[in-house]
Amino acid sequence: MEKERIETGIPGLDKLIEGGFIKGSTILLCGSTGTGKTIFSCQFLWHGLQNGENGVYITLEEDKESIIRCAQDFGWDFKKYIAEKKLIVESLFPSSMEEIKDVIRDLVRRIDAKRFVLDSLSVATMGWKESESIPIIRRAIFDLAKTLKDLKVTSILISEIPEGENKLSRLGVEEFVVDGIIRLHYLEYAVGGIPRSLIIRKMRRTRHGTDIYPFEITSKGIVVKKG
Secondary structure (H helix, E strand, O other): OOOOEEOOOOOOOHHHOOOOEEOOOEEEEEEOOOOOHHHHHHHHHHHHHHOOOOEEEEEOOOOHHHHHHHHHOOOOOHHHHHHOOOEEEEEOOOOOHHHHHHHHHHHHHHHOOOEEEEEOHHHHOOOOOOOOOHHHHHHHHHHHHHHHHHOOOEEEEEEEOOOOOOOOOOOOOHHHOOOEEEEEEEOOOOOOOOOEEEEEEEEOOOOOOOOOEEEEEEOOEEEEOOO
16 A cells, blocks of 8 residues: 655655655654754745645744744745644643643644644653653653644654764653654764755655765755765
8 A cells, every 4th residue: 555645845855755754654853953953844834835734833942933933034934824824833831741732632623734843842851851760751752642643644843952962862762652763963064065964764664765965954945965
């Protein structure tokens, strides 16, 4: 049975993952500050909006106006689609994972969203300590992923990685629950003049590229170059 895919909206990426993300999948997008995670996520939502797919962006780190301004810098008029009730950008300061899931359900159902971004999973799990029971933590994150699958949205969960660390998530369990992992890198002294690159660490049910792929942030967003 052929798997239905949706285009990411990132030029050069889809050909590395058999045409796009599998519809309804959950992707962990990780990287340190300044690697392009917010731009990637806004570009993903913008491409959906251009193809009739409503979107929701929940930020736990910034005010929603910052996200709207980031999009506007690349010519992506989020305000237009918010006014048309095709896009929701929401700032949230939750007290629990249950509250996050409740808000996600409400917002996604409100506009029948097909694409979703949570910025970030790192903040969502901030209340947990690494010393806590791994099964409990893993279960909570699994329940979040299941909520997204039940809603039939294709999702990006942003994971903020401290500079210099080689892990994929704050607690080290998040990556086992998601369907795919894309890690963004920034090298201050890059050979060839392109400091940013990405690696596709995991993509279930997909034959994906395994190289390190340089990418540029242009006036129109992220463009992945040949590895």
